[in-house]
Amino acid sequence: MRLDYLTIFPDYLAPLTLSLPGKAVSGGLIEVHVHDLRRWTHDRHRTVDDTPYGGGAGMVMKPEPFGEAFDELAIDGATIVVPTPSGRPLTQALARELATRERLVFCCGRYEGIDQRVLDHAAERGELIEVSLGDYVLNGGEVAALAVTEAVVRLLPGFMGNAESLTEESHEAGLLEYPSYTKPAVWRDREVPPVLLSGDHGAIARWRRQQSLDRTAARRPDLLHGAQAAGEWVIASAVPADAPELLTLQLACWVTEALVNDDLSIPPLHEGLADVEASVRDWDVYVVRVAGRLVGSVRGRVVDDEPTVWEIGRLMAAPDLRGRGLGRVLLEHIERAAPPTVQRFRLFTGLHSEANLRRYKRAGYRVVATHDGPSGPVVLEKPQRRAPRT
Ligand code: JB8
Numbered sequence: 236m237r238l239d240y241l242t243i244f245p246d247y248l249a250p251l252t253l254s255l256p257g258k259a260v261s262g263g264l265i266e267v268h269v270h271d272l273r274r275w276t277h278d279r280h281r282t283v284d285d286t287p288y289g290g291g292a293g294m295v296m297k298p299e300p301f302g303e304a305f306d307e308l309a310i311d312g313a314t315i316v317v318p319t320p321s322g323r324p325l326t327q328a329l330a331r332e333l334a335t336r337e338r339l340v341f342c343c344g345r346y347e348g349i350d351q352r353v354l355d356h357a358a359e360r361g362e363l364i365e366v367s368l369g370d371y372v373l374n375g376g377e378v379a380a381l382a383v384t385e386a387v388v389r390l391l392p393g394f395m396g397n398a399e400s401l402t403e404e405s406h407e408a409g410l411l412e413y414p415s416y417t418k419p420a421v422w423r424d425r426e427v428p429p430v431l432l433s434g435d436h437g438a439i440a441r442w443r444r445q446q447s448l449d450r451t452a453a454r455r456p457d458l459l460h461g462a463q464a465a466g467e468w469v470i471a472s473a474v475p476a477d478a479p480e481l482l483t484l485q486l487a488c489w490v491t492e493a494l495v496n497d498d499l500s501i502p503p504l505h506e507g508l509a510d511v512e513a514s515v516r517d518w519d520v521y522v523v524r525v526a527g528r529l530v531g532s533v534r535g536r537v538v539d540d541e542p543t544v545w546e547i548g549r550l551m552a553a554p555d556l557r558g559r560g561l562g563r564v565l566l567e568h569i570e571r572a573a574p575p576t577v578q579r580f581r582l583f584t585g586l587h588s589e590a591n592l593r594r595y596k597r598a599g600y601r602v603v604a605t606h607d608g609p610s611g612p613v614v615l616e617k618p619q620r621r622a623p624r625t
C-alpha cells in the first residue's frame with residue numbers, strides 16, 4: 236500500500252516513519268510519502284489560505300496548491316482521505332474497507348477547512364472519503380490522518396501480530412472488552428475476581444461475556460442496540476437509564492396481571508419512575524433487549540436477615556412476546572445470579588395467576604404459603620441446586 240500525506244506541518248507526521256508503521260515501511264508492506272503542501276505555492280509568503288467568499292470568520296485553504304499536488308503525485312484512481320469533523324465516523328468497518336485499497340492520499344486541512352472544489356475535483360479523479368475521528372474538533376487533519384493510518388496499517392495482511400486481530404474481530408464482535416487482570420493475585424488489597432483463578436473455563440467465559448454486556452450497556456448502549464443480530468436476546472444488568480423503558484414494560488405487564496386477577500390494587504401498577512430507579516439501585520436487575528427494544532426484565536436480591544434466600548421478582552416479558560421462552564430464560568438467569576450463600580429461591584405470584592403458577596411449578600417451585608387478600612400473593616420456593624465444581 237502506498238500512503239501520501241499533504242500537510243503544511245510535515246513534522247507532525249514524523250511518527251509515521253517510526254514505531255508501528257515504521258516496521259511496516261522497513262518490511263516493504265507500505266510506502267510512506269509526506270509532502271509539504273507549500274511546495275506547490277509560488278508566492279513569496281508561500282500562501283496556502285485565503286478569506287472565505289461570502290464572509291465569516293477564519294480562513295479557507297486555497298485550491299491551487301492541492302490541485303498542483305494532485306497533478307504531480309498523479310492521484311488518479313487513488314482513495315483520497317480527507318479528515319474533517321463532518322466526515323464519516325471512523326469505525327473498524329471503515330478501517331477494514333480502507334485496508335483493501337492500493338493507495339491512500341491524505342489531505343490534511345487546517346483553519347476552517349479546504350475549498351469545496353478541491354473535494355469535488357478529488358472525487359472525480361479517485362474515490363473521496365471524508366473521515367471524522369469523532370464529535371469533537373481538532374486544529375487540523377494531521378492527528379486524524381495518523382489515527383486512520385494506524386487503524387488501517389495494522390489490518391494489512393502480513394502486518395506483525397495481525398493473526399490476533401482476526402480472532403479479536405470474530406470473538407465478541409460489537410461488544411466492549413471485558414476487564415483483564417494479571418499477576419499478582421492480590422495487589423494493594425485488591426483481589427483478582429476469584430472466578431478467573433477457578434480453572435472453570437465455562438464459568439470464566441460466562442463471566443467475561445456478562446462483563447462485556449454490562450460494560451456495553453453502561454458505557455455504550457448504542458452498540459448493544461445497534462450491533463446485535465436480528466432476533467438475538469441480549470441480557471445485561473439494568474442501568475438507571477433503563478428506568479423509563481422498565482416502567483413502561485412494568486405497566487404493560489401488570490395491567491394484564493391486574494385484569495387476570497380482577498385486582499387493581501397490585502402495587503407495581505402504582506409505581507413511578509423513582510420507584511423503578513430505586514429498584515435498579517437496590518436489587519440485581521437484569522433487562523433483555525431484542526434489537527434495542529427492552530422486552531423483558533427480572534430482579535433478585537438476598538432477603539434481609541435470611542442470607543440463604545434469594546428473592547426473585549418482577550419477572551416480566553413483553554405481552555406481545557409471550558410464549559417464546561423469554562420468561563424461562565430470565566428465571567434461569569436470575570437463579571444463576573444468586574450469590575453462593577443462597578440455598579433457596581423464593582418468589583411471589585397472584586393466587587389466581589393459574590398460568591404463572593403452572594410455569595413456576597414446571598420450573599421446580601412449590602407453594603409454601605398463601606397470604607390473605609383478594610388475589611394472594613402465593614409464596615413459592617425452590618431449593619438451590621449448584622452445578623458440581625469441576
Ligand atoms: C481544520 O476535528 B477534526 C478536524 C478538524 C479540522 C480539520 C480536519 C479535521 C481541518 N480543522 O477531525
